Amino acid sequence: MAKVLVVTSGKGGVGKTTSTAAIGAALAQNGKKVAVVDFDVGLRNLDLVLGAERRVVFDLINVVQGVAKLPQALIRDKRLENLWLLPASQTRDKEALTEEGVGRVIADMRNNFDFILCDSPAGIERGAMLAMRYADEAIIVTNPEVSSVRDSDRIIGMLDSKTVKAEKGEQVEKHILITRYDPARAARGEMIGIDDILEILATPLLGIIPESQDVLRASNVGSPVTLNSPASAPARAYADATKRLLGETLPMLVPAEPKGLMKLFARRAA
Amino acid sequence: MSMFRLFSSSRPEPATAPIARERLQILLAHERGMRGQQPDLLLLLREEILAAVSRHVALDPDKVIVRMERGKDISTLEVDVELPNGFERSLAAAS
Numbered sequence: 001m002a003k004v005l006v007v008t009s010g011k012g013g014v015g016k017t018t019s020t021a022a023i024g025a026a027l028a029q030n031g032k033k034v035a036v037v038d039f040d041v042g043l044r045n046l047d048l049v050l051g052a053e054r055r056v057v058f059d060l061i062n063v064v065q066g067v068a069k070l071p072q073a074l075i076r077d078k079r080l081e082n083l084w085l086l087p088a089s090q091t092r093d094k095e096a097l098t099e100e101g102v103g104r105v106i107a108d109m110r111n112n113f114d115f116i117l118c119d120s121p122a123g124i125e126r127g128a129m130l131a132m133r134y135a136d137e138a139i140i141v142t143n144p145e146v147s148s149v150r151d152s153d154r155i156i157g158m159l160d161s162k163t164v165k166a167e168k169g170e171q172v173e174k175h176i177l178i179t180r181y182d183p184a185r186a187a188r189g190e191m192i193g194i195d196d197i198l199e200i201l202a203t204p205l206l207g208i209i210p211e212s213q214d215v216l217r218a219s220n221v222g223s224p225v226t227l228n229s230p231a232s233a234p235a236r237a238y239a240d241a242t243k244r245l246l247g248e249t250l251p252m253l254v255p256a257e258p259k260g261l262m263k264l265f266a267r268r269a270a
Numbered sequence: 271m272s273m274f275r276l277f278s279s280s281r282p283e284p285a286t287a288p289i290a291r292e293r294l295q296i297l298l299a300h301e302r303g304m305r306g307q308q309p310d311l312l313l314l315l316r317e318e319i320l321a322a323v324s325r326h327v328a329l330d331p332d333k334v335i336v337r338m339e340r341g342k343d344i345s346t347l348e349v350d351v352e353l354p355n356g357f358e359r360s361l362a363a364a365s
Contacts, residue, residue, distance in 0.1 A: 150298065189284075192287050196291045200294055
């Protein structure tokens with residue numbers, strides 16, 4: 001039976017889509033059959049980050065409305081045979097996504113995949129609600145920055161009250177994924193600490209992804225960072241986070257500031 | 271700015287992270303109360319203060335007032351506990 005995960009945050013631009021692509025690919029690399037579903041109707045981007053933008057024919061709304069069958073809309077990744085994308089619609093009205101319809105599609109997918117990753121749109125409106133509605137677990141993407149932490153807190157409140165699991169009196173298992181972590185700023189005391197974030201949000205940590213050019217380069221070429229530059233710091237952090245999702249216990253490495261000469265260059269470049 | 275920083279590391283700017291933490295804690299305590307999923311902070315504080323003081327002094331629960339003032343720069347927590355006359359004597363008797 002598949003596990004449904006929502007990748008959510010409240011705030012925009014924190015790295016939900018990047019994280020969905022990276023973790024989805026890493027799960028597939030671990031031998032799991034994975035579907036990533038874009039819920040950002042009208043502003044889809046998961047297709048672009050995965051390099052599948054020219055292969056989109058049908059989308060989530062087509063499937064919800066019965067215009068297309070699920071296998072017709074699913075796009076198989078060209079690099080990872082275990083990874084599939086269900087894109088969002090770029091043009092249609094977002095009202096076309098109904099709770100009941102999304103429920104049907106998710107239930108259908110549960111029979112065919114190990115993991116279903118729902119990439120939530122920003123905000124707390126209908127799209128974000130639908131993305132989390134059927135989730136078993138949630139990855140809350142948070143930047144070490146006050147507005148992002150506040151929005152994560154809000155989203156945690158929604159996960160605990162507005163999901164099917166919550167309404168049944170169960171808990172959606174929640175994980176914090178800290179992204180765009182900048183070791184240099186942390187060392188200068190300019191960035192809210194990881195311990196502080198975890199204490200405030202009272203939610204366990206899945207991983208810490210350092211801010212990196214590798215992430216940008218990967219999205220430029222339409223490849224998840226875990227595939228595009230697997231040896232890079234962010235890719236390794238995503239790979240570790242994925243293993244934790246799969247139940248492994250790994251030491252949590254806090255990205256460190258480059259030392260000496262490297263530091264000089266890093267600062268200059270910043 | 272970054273070039274400037276490079277040569278003036280002898281004068282570090284004060285860390286702003288602790289301020290972020292403080293502000294978030296106060297704000298979220300408030301917002302969680304508004305959501306109604308967590309008990310209201312002021313109500314909780316009032317109950318716990320009342321319980322703590324009541325362990326030592328008999329007092330009228332209505333005479334414990336907890337108020338929060340939200341200002342632009344800072345917020346203040348005002349705790350007003352009215353004690354009955356002669357409470358020192360009852361304390362001495364209890365100990």
